[in-house]
Amino acid sequence: MKKAFTLVLALILSLALLASCGNSSEPAQDETQDGGAAAQNVTLRVAASPTPHAEILNSVKEALAAEGVTLEVVEFTDYVQPNLATENGDVDANYFQHGPYLDNFNTENNTHLVSVAAIHYEPFGIYAGKTASLDEIPDGAQIAVPNDATNEARALLLLEANGIITLKEGVGLEATKLDIAENPHNVEIIEIEAAQLARSLADVDFAAINVNYALQAGLKVKDALVTEDKTSEAAETYANILVVKEGNENNEAVQKLIKALTSEEARKFIEDTYAGEVVPMF
Numbered sequence: 001m002k003k004a005f006t007l008v009l010a011l012i013l014s015l016a017l018l019a020s021c022g023n024s025s026e027p028a029q030d031e032t033q034d035g036g037a038a039a040q041n042v043t044l045r046v047a048a049s050p051t052p053h054a055e056i057l058n059s060v061k062e063a064l065a066a067e068g069v070t071l072e073v074v075e076f077t078d079y080v081q082p083n084l085a086t087e088n089g090d091v092d093a094n095y096f097q098h099g100p101y102l103d104n105f106n107t108e109n110n111t112h113l114v115s116v117a118a119i120h121y122e123p124f125g126i127y128a129g130k131t132a133s134l135d136e137i138p139d140g141a142q143i144a145v146p147n148d149a150t151n152e153a154r155a156l157l158l159l160e161a162n163g164i165i166t167l168k169e170g171v172g173l174e175a176t177k178l179d180i181a182e183n184p185h186n187v188e189i190i191e192i193e194a195a196q197l198a199r200s201l202a203d204v205d206f207a208a209i210n211v212n213y214a215l216q217a218g219l220k221v222k223d224a225l226v227t228e229d230k231t232s233e234a235a236e237t238y239a240n241i242l243v244v245k246e247g248n249e250n251n252e253a254v255q256k257l258i259k260a261l262t263s264e265e266a267r268k269f270i271e272d273t274y275a276g277e278v279v280p281m282f
Helices: 002-022 050-059 061-066 081-088 099-109 149-161 198-202 211-216 233-237 252-261 264-274
Strands: 042-048 069-075 093-098 113-121 125-128 142-146 180-182 188-192 206-209 240-245
Touching: 042 050, 042 081, 042 252, 050 061, 050 069, 050 093, 050 113, 050 211, 050 264, 061 069, 061 252, 069 252, 081 093, 081 099, 081 113, 081 240, 093 099, 093 252, 099 113, 099 149, 099 240, 113 233, 113 252, 125 149, 125 198, 125 211, 142 149, 149 206, 198 206, 198 211, 206 211, 240 252, 252 264
Parallel strands: 042 069, 042 093, 142 188, 142 206
Antiparallel strands: 093 240, 113 240, 125 206
């Protein structure tokens, strides 16, 4: 009896030892065909305007997947929430804005966002509403412009370049409608949220519209009465940029995204898809 009890006890101890080996706290690793540990996949969340930014991002998803990065594009239709989401960590990066807007946003909101790459430039244009031509501008014409500081200045500078108004000397990218020095046509500047400008065309004589919002409304750059010169300083100043929170500039997945967005494949996609309405900056 004692011998039988000893054998049973030994069997129980052996089973317990086998169970403890099977429940090891060490995480299991998937292995590749060559026997090495499989690379871990990283998800990168990027906020973007639907057109063209999200479209450009979606075009590089496959290339990033081959580098072990799953790109998740989160679309926004305004210019505020993408930056707030990047600041608070809801997304890892954003792609929708240019440098002057980012600088102004950081100052006004005490955010800590930085540009890591210039990707493309969108020619800013003035589009016809109730009046078909700038040559026929009526006295007291209403002209809609973006209501955010940097894009409003951009619109006013374009109006000045085309002889509609004259701004105070030296105001540059800080110009507002209060800085109009000469207004021979007595135009009324109507400040409207950028995403709503295309919808305002039926109610105003002209509207100065960012290309991404023009494209969303079915407008083309060729439809604009005037646009910024593509070889001008504006092309560099207003290049659309990839943005992260300060401290994340060297994040490996972000660096892979930069490489993908500035590749020859990305250049070809932009040039073939937008035919000059979106211009690569690399």
